[in-house]
Amino acid sequence: MAVTIKDIAKLANVSITTVSRVINNKTEGVSEETRNRILQLVKELGYQPNAIARGLVTKKTKTVGLIIPDISNPFFPDIARGVEDSAHIYGYNVFLCNTDDNLEKESEYINALKEKYVDGIIFTSSSIPKHEHITDLIKSGIPVVIMDRRIDSEDIYGVFLDNYEGGYIATKYLIDLGHKRIGCITGPLYISNAIERLEGYKRALVDNEIEVDNRLIFEGDYKINSGIIGAEKLLEHEVTAIFASNDLMAYGAYKAIRSYGYKIPDDISVVGFDDIQLSQILEPQLTTIRQPAYDMGLTAARMLIKLIEGKKMNKKIANFRPQLIIRQSTKDIV
Template sequence: MGVTIKDIARKANVSLATVSRVINNKSEGVGPETRERILNIMKDLGYYPNRIARGLVTKKTNILGLVLPDISNPFFPSLARGVEDTANKYGYNIILCNTDNKTEKEETYISVLKENYVDGVIYTSVIRNKDKSIEMLLQSKIPFVMMDRSVNVTDIPEVFTDGVSGMQQIVEYLISNDHRRIAYISGPDNNSPSEQRLEGYMKALDHAGIPIDHTIMKDGDYKISSGYQCMTELLDKGEGFTAVACANDLMAVGALEAMKERGIRVPEDISITGYDDIYLAGVLTPKLTTIAQPKYEMGCLAAELLIKLVQGEEIKDRQIILQPSLVKRESVVKRSDMLENCSHR
């Protein structure tokens, strides 16, 4: 027969109620030393509480689901760390679900999380629309928060960064360096960060009186390979742009490789910018000018918001919009400096 809470209580010389409070992560009436002693005894005896079975009774498992589209993208681990650190601080554990940008995997994972009686879900969707996965969550009545996404539905809490402002900042920085032919490599369609960043790009050009030229705009998918492919196609067209703004840093990495293969110098021949400020941005050659998103903070805030929902607290602000910031590095120079470099070649 397995170890029971009676065995734990007997060895710790405490009541069953005290052991139960520790197992259920309740602090009332349990001192820190007693809690630590009970946890150590549980570990020594190999006692692992069945959270799902307990959840059937208490309606709480102290488990949160985290659904991300692509954990291989260096942007998302920082979000996940913020979620995990905050959840752990409040006594919650995390189940991580990576969907590989596939809506069918999203739907499968939502079903799995429901079956495991998670207390809530933090959800970064593949597409922007109020899709089947969101409908499943709404119907399940499981509290959830959208992270790094905006679906513009009043009752759905959201935490994301202002992508319009971010891309507008960096394109205006290119314009301030005398660039007027600025190519653009966007993210995937039907994705709120992609849509916001495209809007920011177009808004910056419009404010500067620069016509939007769709011949120097390409649709990527946030991966290195698409940045490479899009940049190759732009260069093959020979449209004479002097700068390229990429909707994320990974696509900028691919674009840099495409230019390197053609013998194009960055920034002497073409300036380039990214978006996200992942760790690669600061170690590339040249170091990448980009937009920094408060990734860790976004994860922390999403977790805090979800935990408030789970605990039944009143939520006054259901939409938290964080502000990005411009990070100036080596991949952008003034157009006049580029012309001077050309004359000396």
């Protein structure tokens, strides 16, 4: 049976309150002899304080929640690694919750994290166009940091990429290679980052006097299969290049392009978005837009911990810039 704080108090011949004060480093009014006796018993008996019970007293559990929409997408584990590494430095543990892009599951995780008295939550919200549960959580006073997918609220603290610029530079690069019939496979168009990447694509076309053709735009869902279907639709309209709004859909485009007997990049150029590690292993290696997922995770955790600890924040939003990574999946046709 696990040793309890009552056992320690009985053996040390002191009150439970005294043991609690020593364990929580609040030793004012406790003699050095008593303190040492209690700590020796804690060591000898292998006593482990109950984190939740301690949290009820200290109002801090040194835990945070991280809610992500799709653990199978390698972009999100990179975020999680950054969050965990940063949290560890500051003495916090991380509860990881994967929602599978399911709003009901996301809401259940919020309730579970609240029941565990986490000190704060980092969200990369699900692909669902409703965020009332998140705004309600923010209003309840629990520190929250939003990542990757913006929501409409003036109260949020967040870490984001300039997705508009990313969509623009991906498309502009293909235009500079001589492409005019450039297809775009978007993410779900009720998610802010998908909309922003599409707007960047359109602006690059307009700035270079290329008409926006809605037949060359296919709404995907950030998963491989929608990249396959989207590329098949776009190939029917004789595109010479495809901008996929994430790398997973670019992988799907690869499969479709090859199934039609075309070669990459000789016949069709492809640009992705995210720069997950598999994009360097793919053959040919994928030209893509890099967003620094690990660094964004580090920043989100630092921001959340500052909120938890009541430290001054210079700004509510941290913005990252995208970077074009040129590899082997694009070709000059000028």
